[in-house]
Amino acid sequence: MENRAEQYYPTYTFKKRDVLLIEFEEAQSIANSQTKLYGQVANILIAVVTVLIPLFFETDKGKSQRVLNIINNNSILFSAIIFCFGAIIIRYFVELQKQITFNARKVVTLRSLLGLDYGTIQLTLPNWRVEGAVNPFAIKFFTGWFSFGSIPFWTLTIGVNVIWGLSTFNKSPFTFNTFLNEILYVPLFWYYGNIIITLFYTYIFRTNLNDRHETNYLHFTKALTRVFGLRLVDNFEYVLYRAKLSYIELDRLQVKYDSLKKILIQIEDREFEKHKGISFKALFRGILSQFRFFRRRFEYIKSGGSTITMQLNRTLFIPSNQNRLKRKLFEILFSIWLNNQFSKEEILKMYISSVRYEKGVLGLANAIKYFFGDIHKKELSNEEAFFLVERLSNITSKVKWDRIKHLAPRTALQIEDIKLERIYKGLIENGKLKEE
Numbered sequence: 001m002e003n004r005a006e007q008y009y010p011t012y013t014f015k016k017r018d019v020l021l022i023e024f025e026e027a028q029s030i031a032n033s034q035t036k037l038y039g040q041v042a043n044i045l046i047a048v049v050t051v052l053i054p055l056f057f058e059t060d061k062g063k064s065q066r067v068l069n070i071i072n073n074n075s076i077l078f079s080a081i082i083f084c085f086g087a088i089i090i091r092y093f094v095e096l097q098k099q100i101t102f103n104a105r106k107v108v109t110l111r112s113l114l115g116l117d118y119g120t121i122q123l124t125l126p127n128w129r130v131e132g133a134v135n136p137f138a139i140k141f142f143t144g145w146f147s148f149g150s151i152p153f154w155t156l157t158i159g160v161n162v163i164w165g166l167s168t169f170n171k172s173p174f175t176f177n178t179f180l181n182e183i184l185y186v187p188l189f190w191y192y193g194n195i196i197i198t199l200f201y202t203y204i205f206r207t208n209l210n211d212r213h214e215t216n217y218l219h220f221t222k223a224l225t226r227v228f229g230l231r232l233v234d235n236f237e238y239v240l241y242r243a244k245l246s247y248i249e250l251d252r253l254q255v256k257y258d259s260l261k262k263i264l265i266q267i268e269d270r271e272f273e274k275h276k277g278i279s280f281k282a283l284f285r286g287i288l289s290q291f292r293f294f295r296r297r298f299e300y301i302k303s304g305g306s307t308i309t310m311q312l313n314r315t316l317f318i319p320s321n322q323n324r325l326k327r328k329l330f331e332i333l334f335s336i337w338l339n340n341q342f343s344k345e346e347i348l349k350m351y352i353s354s355v356r357y358e359k360g361v362l363g364l365a366n367a368i369k370y371f372f373g374d375i376h377k378k379e380l381s382n383e384e385a386f387f388l389v390e391r392l393s394n395i396t397s398k399v400k401w402d403r404i405k406h407l408a409p410r411t412a413l414q415i416e417d418i419k420l421e422r423i424y425k426g427l428i429e430n431g432k433l434k435e436e
Contacts, residue, residue: 246353277339
């Protein structure tokens with residue numbers, strides 16, 4: 001249990017298991033009660049809409065007819081009130097859904113800390129529900145347009161649209177002025193109102209059920225990937241959580257890698273602090289570097305022109321072995337989103353702690369272990385930092401001395417050739433690298 005807790009929740013501490021168990025039971029109880037409340041309120045809402053709509057079809061004289069006459073005489077005002085009331089109710093359901101999700105995630109997290117893992121029993125207990133999940137991020141705020149959680153949205157959207165249509169059908173919004181009514185009469189006034197209601201409710205419901213780093217721009221970009229047939233990882237939030245956890249682990253192990261940050265920016269992305277995730281200058285240079293003529297003329301190294309942010313997107317979200325042009329396009333689109341979600345320092349840390357330094361060696365912690373051994377309180381020298389940065393963009397395990405001589409002058413930090421050569425020679429002798 002301790003190993004699992006340290007691995008997934010390294011900053012969480014507790015002294016007594018009994019206290020953790022009590023918290024787990026309370027979170028589970030709250031999640032269950034909120035789910036029941038959500039269902040009960042949804043049922044009440046359906047009942048209210050079911051009772052309200054028939055008023056428009058009531059033909060018997062009496063109280064119902066008087067209510068109907070009042071509604072007909074003030075149809076625009078009545079519809080506007082219903083519209084606003086519906087928006088408030090949707091917002092309430094959104095907040096309730098978020099509370100249910102937070103508590104469900106807490107249940108899964110505490111279950112993991114207690115050492116409970118259902119394993120293969122997930123064949124009967126689905127791993128995307130609180131009953132069988134081991135990953136809290138598998139439980140999402142928005143579960144789909146046709147899921148149980150979306151019932152209030154559909155009830156209100158359809159109900160308010162029907163009420164609006166019955167109240168405003170064949171009526172002009174300018175009935176208060178005969179002249180305007182004749183000139184500006186809009187036969188489809190009710191139809192435009194239905195469109196506005198639907199779009200507004202959809203925006204309120206979906207936007208407010210975004211996860212921590214989700215945005216409407218991200219949803220649109222993901223939809224484009226489906227159109228272009230590009231595969232992505234399933235759960236962006238979980239991937240980001242693991243990436244942030246990786247650099248937290250470096251801090252916990254007291255690894256000092258400031259020199260690597262500086263060399264990385266100087267070699268890979270000099271305008272990193274200035275651009276907004278994309279450097280069109282670097283992209284253009286990357287295109288030119290594909291041609292031998294320009295590589296010789298301008299001393300370019302063959303590259304894709306990706307910024308650090310673009311490379312991080314490719315590493316985290318876009319599986320390899322796909323069309324390079326498609327990947328590059330969506331690296332650019334996702335970089336705009338990622339740059340708005342995190343600070344430059346966070347992006348740099350996630351990059352360093354997540355990217356590949358060698359075949360099967362992902363992240364700085366693993367790279368230090370693989371190449372240099374002990375990681376605890378490790379302070380990277382300038383030569384070690386340069387070596388690791390050079391390995392980032394080298395997709396083979398071969399040492400290319402010409403490439404090393406070309407990259408070394410790019411950094412302002414002092415690099416001693418003898419020490420650097422010793423690092424490469426030692427790893428070649430150990431069989432971890434091959435000399436080209």
